[in-house]
Amino acid sequence: MESLTGENKIHDLMDGEDISIAFQAVDTATGVPMSGLRPAVWIDTKASSGTSKTDGGMAMTCKEKISQFLQGSLAYQPEIDLTSYFILVMNDRPSITVLNPQLGMYVSKTVTTIPLKAPGKDWVLTRDTKKLFVTLPKVNQVAVTDTANWKVMQNLAVAENPVRIAMQPDEKYLWVGNDGPAGPLLFSGVTVIDPSGLQVVAKIETGRGHHVIDFSDDSAFAFVTNQDEGTVSVIDVPGLRKVKDVRTGEMPVSAAFSSRAKALYVVHEKDGKVVAVDGKRQEITATLDLQPGIRTIRFSPDGRWGFVLNHKENLVHVLDVSVNRVLHTVQVEPGPDQVGFSATYAYVRSLGSSQVNALQLSLIEKMEKLPVVKIPIGQDAPGHANQIGLTRVITPTPEFDVVLIANPADRNVYYYMEGMLAPMGTFQNYPGEPQGILVVDRSLKETKPGFYSSVLRLPHSGVFDVAFLMESPRLYHCFEISVKPNPAIPRKVHVPLTIEFLTQERNIRVGTPFSLKMRVKDTLSGKAVKDLQDLTALLVLMPGTSQSRIPVEPSQDGVYQVELLAAEPGYYKVFFESPSRDALMHKMPHLNLNATK
Structure with missing residues (x-):
């Protein structure tokens, strides 16, 4: 494992820095690299007892730790899982749900919920999946989320009504479409953001209406549709200036750049035209006449086939960009x-x-x-x-x-x-x-034959266990790494929390509110932690068939209370988290309840 600094020098591992982790698989008999494997790696904090986790107070072997990780229990999750991927769900309310599809079949798939200042409209991930940018039209901001800890790290102020968002191919700039009628006091165009420094670098007025944004594959030009004006604005990316408005037709509602044709294809809902704009000359090179009602265009991964959807006639047109004609029409x-x-x-x-x-x-x-x-x-x-x-x-x-x-x-x-x-x-x-x-995607990638690597960020200093598993041939191994505190990072120490359940009853009645009292303590001093404002309970009917989140209210002297309601008979698990104290569900004690009529 190597720590990668800005100068690409190797030094002691420190928290908060990008860490390169790599494994090489070689056939010892032939010396040939082993390709096509899917190694699994988990990284977890080593507890003061000398083991990463304990099971009933007993130290676990490497094989037992791996077995626990493979079960996918929400109560037993590693700090970093390099076997998995996460599903992000944008909700119609101001939040994003994080799901882990590889959690066990008898537990909730919800890892956490990311609160936003307003409902999100559009989003984009960086190529390394470390940052997620979400437009928030109601507050004229873009939320920036760190996917390492699933927290919003910053809310960037942008121009009015940010809707669409797009990252140019080389990721130098992030572009936000600001929908609005143009005027002396109103802005309609794009806000340009530096995604590394998280700063607005330009605001470029284009034209009235909704904007869809795409780019030439060399990132030399940005193309912005102006729905109310029937034009596409061409922006020179290095100079961050508009160089041309191309009049393409009535009501351009969708656009996509084809890497195969080196052209932007613009769909017009009102007159049913698909117009191709050359990526370098910024001139119309082809027009296809389809029926009014076309609303969407997207290209296959190789850029060859364009799919144009007509929501009015219920048709899918498959466009061959090599000859600019429709090859198939599907009802x-x-x-x-x-x-x-x-x-x-x-x-x-x-x-x-x-x-x-x-x-x-x-x-x-x-x-x-x-x-x-x-x-x-x-x-x-x-x-x-x-x-x-x-x-x-x-x-x-x-x-x-x-x-x-x-x-x-x-x-x-x-x-x-x-x-x-x-x-x-x-x-x-x-x-x-x-x-x-x-x-x-958090899994290891094969970057060259037999060489599997990833880049990650360790969340804090301390001693970690690294558990490695390969299914075929069967091999497992565990080892330790030591991570030092990073002097460049301001310290906000979060002492681990634990819960003492004051209510002893574990059998509850369906349809009758159950009042659960608990005391929250820090694990170092044993003292009560008062006034947590974001402590939440997750009530899950096993095997994960339903769940509900309930705020836990502070009472007095570190005592908290939550009202739980079982809607049907069954076995329930109750998980707890307090994101402000970095106390996530897999780090906190959980409770088992049995509900009967």
């Missing part, structure tokens, strides 16, 4: 509004149906009529939700041939393995209706 369910991609399929969601249509990319050139696979995603059509988001609700995962699809109408995220007739699993999103989903 789908009412109101197609989103298309997402895996490596092999395009998935089309329709607001008027609970079915998603899957189109195999490899058959586009081969088949005269493109076959459609219909996948049921819940029982209710997405259009029945209270609100429909702008962000994507279909995304691939690091798992082979697995995609996630969110349905805001039933508040679920569905786990679909390609080739199956229906989803294989469901993740419930209790806080609200999902407006969009993203994946944060």
Whole structure:
């Protein structure tokens, strides 16, 4: 393991710095690197007893620790898990839910909830997935979240009504679309942000209306649609200045840049035209006449196939950019509004149906009529939700041939393995209706044959256990690392907390409020911790079939009280967290309750 400083020098490991971790797998008999493996690594704080965790006060062996991590218990989570990925769900209320799909089948998948100052509208992750940027139109800000600890680190003030957000390919600048009517006192255009320094570097007025933003693949130009003016503004990125307005047609509602064609394709809902704008000359090079009602365009991962959705005529047009013509037109369910991609399929969601249509990319050139696979995603059509988001609700995962699809109408995220007739699993999103989903991948990557690495940030100083597991060939190993306090980081010491449950009863009645009293203490002095304002209880009906979050209210002298209500008979677990004290659920004691009628 190496600590990477700004000068790329190696020194002692320190908290708060980027740490490079790498493992090399070599066949000892032949010396040949072993490729295609999926090593699992967990990093956890070593307790003062000399072990990373204890089980009933007994020290655990390396094999036992790994076995606990593999079970995926919410009460037994490592500090850093390099085997997993996380699902981020943007809610219709001011929050983001963090789900861990690899937690055990009998526990809640919710890791935490990130509170926001206002409901989010659009978001983007950095390529290394360390920062998440979320637009908050109601407060004219962009929330910046650190995905290492799932906390908002800053709220950046931007121009009025920030809606769309996009990162240019080289990640030098982050662009925010500010929707509004142009005028002497009103701004409609883009705010440009330095994502490293988290500072606004420019505000560029473009034109009236909603803005969609995309870029040339060399990051030389940014393209901004102006819906009310029927134009696309071309911005020179190095100079941060508008160089041209290209009049493309009435009501440009969607745009996407094709890396294959080196052109921006603009969709116009009112007149049904798709216009191609050359990425270097900024001139219209092709126009396709389709029917009014087209609203969405997205390109396949290789930039070859453009998918244009007509929400009015219920059509999907597949565009071949090599010849600028429509190759297929597919009839789908009412109101197609989103298309997402895996490596092999395009998935089309329709607001008027609970079915998603899957189109195999490899058959586009081969088949005269493109076959459609219909996948049921819940029982209710997405259009029945209270609100429909702008962000994507279909995304691939690091798992082979697995995609996630969110349905805001039933508040679920569905786990679909390609080739199956229906989803294989469901993740419930209790806080609200999902407006969009993203994946944060924490797993090790094979960067060269037999060499598996990742970059991470250790949350604090101390001694850590590193547990390594490889399934085939079967191999496990644990070792220690020591992390020193970083003198460059101001210290805000959070003493670990524990809970003393004062209420002894563990059997409760369905439908009758159960008052649970507890005392919160710090683990070093044993003294009571008073006035925690963000202590929350998570009541989970096992095996994770329902859950509810309830604020825990401070009473007196470090005593807290929460009213729990079991809606149906069963076995319940109660988890606790206080984010302000870095006391997350897997670090705090939990409680078991049995509810009967």
